[in-house]
Each structure stands twice: as structure tokens, then as C-alpha cells.
Amino acid sequence: xNVLEWIERMFDQYGYFVLLLGLPVDFIALPLPPGxxxxxxxxxLTYKGVLDLLPAILMAYAGSVIGITVTYVLGHRIxxxxxxxxxxxxxxxxxxxxxxxxxxxxxxxxxxFISFFVPGVRQFFGYFVGIIRIPFRTFALFAYxxxxxxxxxFIGLGNIFGEQWQRIFALVERYLGxxxxxxxxxxxxxxxxxWRKWWLKKPDNEPM
Numbered sequence: 001x002n003v004l005e006w007i008e009r010m011f012d013q014y015g016y017f018v019l020l021l022g023l024p025v026d027f028i029a030l031p032l033p034p035g036x037x038x039x040x041x042x043x044x045l046t047y048k049g050v051l052d053l054l055p056a057i058l059m060a061y062a063g064s065v066i067g068i069t070v071t072y073v074l075g076h077r078i079x080x081x082x083x084x085x086x087x088x089x090x091x092x093x094x095x096x097x098x099x100x101x102x103x104x105x106x107x108x109x110x111x112x113f114i115s116f117f118v119p120g121v122r123q124f125f126g127y128f129v130g131i132i133r134i135p136f137r138t139f140a141l142f143a144y145x146x147x148x149x150x151x152x153x154f155i156g157l158g159n160i161f162g163e164q165w166q167r168i169f170a171l172v173e174r175y176l177g178x179x180x181x182x183x184x185x186x187x188x189x190x191x192x193x194x195w196r197k198w199w200l201k202k203p204d205n206e207p208m
Contacts, residue, residue: 004166007041016051019059020066027067027123028074034119035064036154036173043158044165057155064116064147068126072139075130083131101132112142116150 010018019042026035039060045051115125129139157172158165 004037004041007038011041011045011050016055016059019056020063023060023063024067024070027064027071027126035122036117036119036150037169039151039154040158040165040169043155043160044162045158046155047159047162047165053155053159057151060151060155061148064151065144068143068147071123071126072130072136072143075127076133076136077130079127079131080133101134104129104132104134105138109138109142112139113146116146117153 007018010022014021018038022038023035026038042051042056042060046053046056112125112129115121126143129143154169157168161168
């Protein structure tokens with residue numbers, strides 16, 4: 001059974017609850033079909049009249065908010081204490097985490113906003129933001145609107161292009177991959193140059 005057949009079967013059995021329960025699983029990074037495929041197929045089902053558009057959007061948004069919030073809480077409540085306690089074993093000191101937080105506050109919110117469109121990054125970013133203890137209000141201000149735009153984009157693709165949704169989805173996935181890969185290389189290069197200067201620098205007030 002391929003991915004699409006599995007998604008079809010889930011929608012046949014559970015309807016809108018596939019979005020409410022399946023999308024959180026996508027964010028937690030468990031091995032189930034990717035959220036973007038599910039959302040685009042949802043849009044196709046609204047085109048066919050199998051699902052109603054507004055309830056589908058609302059259930060998808062609820063599932064996405066649940067998923068991204070769970071990853072943040074796990075990072076904040078579990079990941080951060082583990083890193084604070086055992087980070088020294090992998091050369092991560094509290095001063096390093098604090099510097100990472102300051103860099104995130106300067107650049108990271110924009111990345112959080114668009115991270116939904118990048119498989120792998122979408123599943124990781126909530127944990128990361130929680131681990132470096134970005135305030136929940138700041139996290140929600142960028143993550144929740146980003147989730148809504150992500151949902152509307154892919155449900156819209158399926159709804160607008162109807163029977164052609166698979167071909168259009170494949171094109172969008174391909175060019176999004178090229179675009180974000182290029183952006184990722186650029187950002188990674190900049191961060192490596194910046195972080196290399198302060199990561200090896202002795203943290204302030206550290207004893208000789």
C-alpha cells in the first residue's frame with residue numbers, strides 16, 4: 001500500500017479526525033505520511049465535495065496548533081533540562097545556549113514562520129525553540145500564523161487544481177525543495193561563520 005492509498009483509507013474511516021489527530025503526529029516526527037501530502041489531498045476532497053472546506057481548514061489548523069505546541073512543550077520541559085544537565089558532555093555550556101537564544105531572537109522568528117514549508121525543519125523547529133526557552137508568547141506569535149498559512153497553501157492547492165492536484169503538488173514540492181535548499185545553504189554558511197567566532201570563545205566569567 002502506497003502513501004496515498006493509506007491516506008485515502010484513513011479519510012474513509014475517520015474523516016476530519018485524520019487532520020485533528022494525524023497532523024500532530026507529523027509534527028512530533030513519527031513515521032506517518034507527511035502533512036503536506038495529507039493537506040493537499042484534503043483540498044482535493046473539498047473540491048470533490050467529500051469534505052466541506054471550512055471544517056477541513058479548522059480541523060487542520062487545530063491539529064497543527066496541537067502538534068507544534070506539543071513539540072515546543074517537550075523541548076521546553078524535557079529537552080532543555082536534559083541539555084542543561086548533560087550538555088557539558090557534548091561541549092554545550094549554559095553560556096552557549098544563552099548566545100544561541102540571543103541569535104534566535106534576532107533572526108529566528110522569521111525562520112519559525114516559514115519552517116512549516118520545509119519537511120524535517122518543521123518537525124525539528126518546535127523542539128529547538130522550546131529547548132532554548134524562547135517565551136511561549138513569542139513562539140505562538142510566529143508559529144500559529146505560520147501554521148495557518150501552511151494549511152491554507154496546501155489545502156488551497158488541492159481545492160483549486162482538483163484532479164490535477166498530484167501533478168501540481170509534485171511541482172510545488174520540487175521547487176520548494178530547491179528554494180529552501182538554497183536558502184538553507186546560505187543561512188547555514190552565515191551561521192557557521194558567526195557561530196565559529198563565539199562558540200570557541202571563552203564564555204564570559206568562566207574561570208581560567
